[in-house]
Amino acid sequence: MEVIIGGKGAPPPPKKQPNLLVRLLAFLLTLALMLGAVALVAHRDKLNFDALKRWYSYRDLTKSESGQAGTFSFDGSPSDPCASLEGDLLTCSTGAGIRLYSQGGALLFHRAVTLSHPAVESSGRYGLVYDVGGRDLYLYSERTETYTSSLPLGQTLLSARVNQHGWLAVVSQESGHKGAVTVYNGGHEAVMGVHLSNRFVLDAVVSPDSRSAAVLTAGLEDGVFQCWLDLYRLDRTDRTAEDNAPDWSCSLGNNAVLSLRWDGDGIWALGESGLSLVSSDGELAGSYAYDGTHLKAFSLEGEGSAALLLGKYRAGSDARLVLLSPQGEVQAQLELHEQVLSLSSAGRYTAVLTADRLDIYDQNLELYASLTGTQGARQVMQRSDGSALLLRVGLAQLYVP
Numbered sequence: 001m002e003v004i005i006g007g008k009g010a011p012p013p014p015k016k017q018p019n020l021l022v023r024l025l026a027f028l029l030t031l032a033l034m035l036g037a038v039a040l041v042a043h044r045d046k047l048n049f050d051a052l053k054r055w056y057s058y059r060d061l062t063k064s065e066s067g068q069a070g071t072f073s074f075d076g077s078p079s080d081p082c083a084s085l086e087g088d089l090l091t092c093s094t095g096a097g098i099r100l101y102s103q104g105g106a107l108l109f110h111r112a113v114t115l116s117h118p119a120v121e122s123s124g125r126y127g128l129v130y131d132v133g134g135r136d137l138y139l140y141s142e143r144t145e146t147y148t149s150s151l152p153l154g155q156t157l158l159s160a161r162v163n164q165h166g167w168l169a170v171v172s173q174e175s176g177h178k179g180a181v182t183v184y185n186g187g188h189e190a191v192m193g194v195h196l197s198n199r200f201v202l203d204a205v206v207s208p209d210s211r212s213a214a215v216l217t218a219g220l221e222d223g224v225f226q227c228w229l230d231l232y233r234l235d236r237t238d239r240t241a242e243d244n245a246p247d248w249s250c251s252l253g254n255n256a257v258l259s260l261r262w263d264g265d266g267i268w269a270l271g272e273s274g275l276s277l278v279s280s281d282g283e284l285a286g287s288y289a290y291d292g293t294h295l296k297a298f299s300l301e302g303e304g305s306a307a308l309l310l311g312k313y314r315a316g317s318d319a320r321l322v323l324l325s326p327q328g329e330v331q332a333q334l335e336l337h338e339q340v341l342s343l344s345s346a347g348r349y350t351a352v353l354t355a356d357r358l359d360i361y362d363q364n365l366e367l368y369a370s371l372t373g374t375q376g377a378r379q380v381m382q383r384s385d386g387s388a389l390l391l392r393v394g395l396a397q398l399y400v401p
Contacts, residue, residue: 072105078378083122124164169204248282265326286328302345332365347384369401
């Protein structure tokens with residue numbers, strides 16, 4: 001066979017013209033990518049992992065364009081103690097007893113009890129209800145009642161706290177002592193008992209790792225009212241029933257402490273004149289003084305921060321919203337000129353409810369989301385995923401940004 005090189009061969013095949021449909025699809029894909037990039041830049045503050053969690057958690061709920069989900073009825077009012085328990089609403093009132101509602105409004109649990117002064121709190125997947133000045137205590141997890149307790153006759157409950165592992169710190173008053181603290185492990189077994197006669201016991205919390213307990217006490221020293229935070233190791237095996245001495249102690253001065261919270265940053269002790277942060281070994285790690293301003297509202301549930309509403313006067317609408325770091329430093333602050341009805345923090349968000357609007361701020365106090373038309377709402381419960389629950393008299397409404 002003869003092969004000719006460089007000679008004239010067959011003409012080249014004609015070039016294929018791009019299919020019109022392919023070109024149209026390529027144009028639409030490019031346009032979609034451009035619009036997506038613009039949307040990402042415009043909404044970069046809202047497009048985070050929390051937004052993905054909200055989409056997944058609330059994908060079956062019908063929501064309006066503003067983010068409002070359906071309103072549901074519940075027995076109670078915004079003044080009744082309540083807590084968010086893994087997205088559900090745990091509430092208790094003197095007349096309606098203990099009730100647990102799903103985020104869609106379904107009644108999941110009801111216990112008909114009469115508590116004279118009910119208190120409700122939650123931590124992680126545990127919810128706690130107890131009767132201040134009474135004897136009864138109820139623990140909930142995974143939508144069931146997991147533990148109940150009633151103090152012996154002659155003892156009354158002053159406070160009770162639960163950590164995210166189900167450990168309890170129970171403060172009681174009993175004859176012959178100024179206060180007692182009992183710590184129960186996750187199996188509801190008593191692992192520590194302290195009875196004090198020299199100081200009054202006001203509150204107690206268990207550490208997040210369940211290895212220590214902090215006890216808030218108060219008394220007179222040289223004729224001056226003082227508060228102390230005493231820390232006890234729970235893993236000690238040499239402590240006797242008569243050994244009430246703490247392993248560490250931190251003086252909080254004459255600042256009357258209103259609330260305690262123990263998280264990964266330490267123990268937040270919020271008082272009438274300032275906030276203190278105490279480390280797990282009893283050292284004062286940070287503090288912030290109100291410097292003559294009045295504490296109007298607060299929330300200690302934020303991630304690595306405390307939210308305080310401070311005002312020059314106790315009454316009036318002008319106030320300053322301050323986020324404090326674990327070192328007691330101002331992380332962010334914002335001047336407000338409307339009457340704040342409710343303040344709530346969770347995760348990286350802080351919710352401020354006024355007469356007709358709900359504003360949700362991020363950790364820099366930049367506006368993250370806002371909802372108007374909230375007339376009638378009297379309490380807001382911020383959730384760590386950025387959503388919030390608004391409470392009216394007998395009504396609850398979920399807001400999903």
